[in-house]
Amino acid sequence: MVNDKDQTSSSTTDTHFLDSSHGKLELRTALPATGQRHEELPVLFIHGTQCAASCYSTFLSPFAKQGYPAYALSLRNHGKSDKISWFSSMFLTTIDSFCDDVEVAIEYIKSQHNGQAPVLVAHSFGGGIIQYMLSTRQVRAPALVLLASLPLTGGAWELMANWTAAEAPNGYDWPWSRRYQLSTVSQVKAALFSDECPDNVIEEWLGEDRTPCESMRATLAVFYQIGSAEKILGQLDGLPGTGQKILCVGGGQDKLITKDVVAANVKDYRAVDGRDGVVEEKVVEKSGHHLMRDVAHEECADEKRLKDLIVSDTNSLVMHAAAMLDWSILKVQLRLNATKAPIYQRAGSHLSFLFFNESKTQLNPLISLAMASDPAENSSPKPPSLLPEDEVSNPDSDDAYHGSPKLPGGTVWTQFPPNESFLSDPEWFDGIGIDMIKRRGIFS
Secondary structure, three states: OEEEEEEOOOOEEEEEEEEOOOOEEEEEEEOOOOOOOOOOOOEEEEOOOOOOHHHHOOOHHHHHHOOOOEEEEOOOOOOOOOOOOHHHHHHHOOHHHHHHHHHHHHHHHHHHOOOOOOEEEEEOHHHHHHHHHHHHOOOOEOOEEEEOOOOOOOOHHHHHHHHHHHHOOOOOOOOOOOOOOOOOHHHHHHHHOOOOOOHHHHHHHHHHHOOOOOOHHHHHHHHOOOOOHHHHHHHEOOOOOOOOOEEEEEEOOOOOOOHHHHHHHHHHHHHHOOOOOOEEEEEEOOOOOOOOOOOHHHHHHHOOOOOOOOOOOOOOOHHHHHHOHHHOOOOOOOOOOOOOOOHHHHHHHHHHHHHHOOOOOOOOOOEEEEEOOOOOOOOOOOOOOOOOHHHHOOOOOOOOOOOOOEOHHHOEEEOOOOOHHHHHOHHHHOOOOOOEEEEOOOOO
């Protein structure tokens, strides 16, 4: 196995080349820093048609910083993986060939993490490959994130019609006019990106990500049913603590895999397992089909959803949707000592330490501690107020209070500075107190 290292100002990304039956496979890797908080589940990213591992170049380091070992695979004849002949690529490469490549990467990741299989994150045609693989092979994973993915039905007929409408809304000049072109900025924007996406982002995609030759034989497979919701859900173990198995993410401006296609796929999965939290759906309204490079981060910035957390080189809300899949909505019941007012901040500090490892940085307003006044949500007694008057009025105190805006229904949100002392003080768990902790923002 060969390693290349790509140095950046914030992290080091390794490129491994894995041995497979047909040659070397490119696997880009970013691992949590030595001494960082406990390691989360590894994550494997699979690209879509005419793309490569580089599509996820802005995801790897941010994932690693949050404790997730991050891997992005280039399928055979894509990216820097070994090239094969045009004939072999077009007519001898099947969807099963791509599944073989994914299995090579999964086995490598398991060998690096004590047998732990990765969470699978797949975009577009890559989502079709993964759903097919989980339906036809004995491959297990904790969970699956589908980014603007082909549905269980294959979806190729509808995708072709949508692509034609995006590429030539007034029809083609001639019956023999070329279809499905991705050679110029205007062509790529029409098909894959939102209207607001800057041209330089698309130029980067053309220069770094695009793989011009795609397998015709593999593509034909998605004209028909590619997967079984029952089999796929059966191959997913669910995330520890939540049991969540699938997250389907769509782009609000996606012209190829529309929101309706994503919603229909979610419905098919929920028809098999309709329990709360097992199959979730998210729409990134400002994004087109290429969720990983589009302008979704502007939506976050405008609504101040990702302040103090979003990393400057991350271009998509989807990174957070995938990375935080296991706590999209947390309902954590804690028994707390009601006589210790600063507990509310410290409970939040506990969460920020576990999930963010940002012990010195306030995560306002991403994480908030909720004190719900609705007795229907929890029958536990509620303390009369969040904090004593003197603590509210003393913003310079160790447990400074940063405001409690009231939300509809009487819910009060408290924001806090992290304080790791909570972790080592068991007395915080011996009374009554909060009834619900909930993430605001991305999944609200």
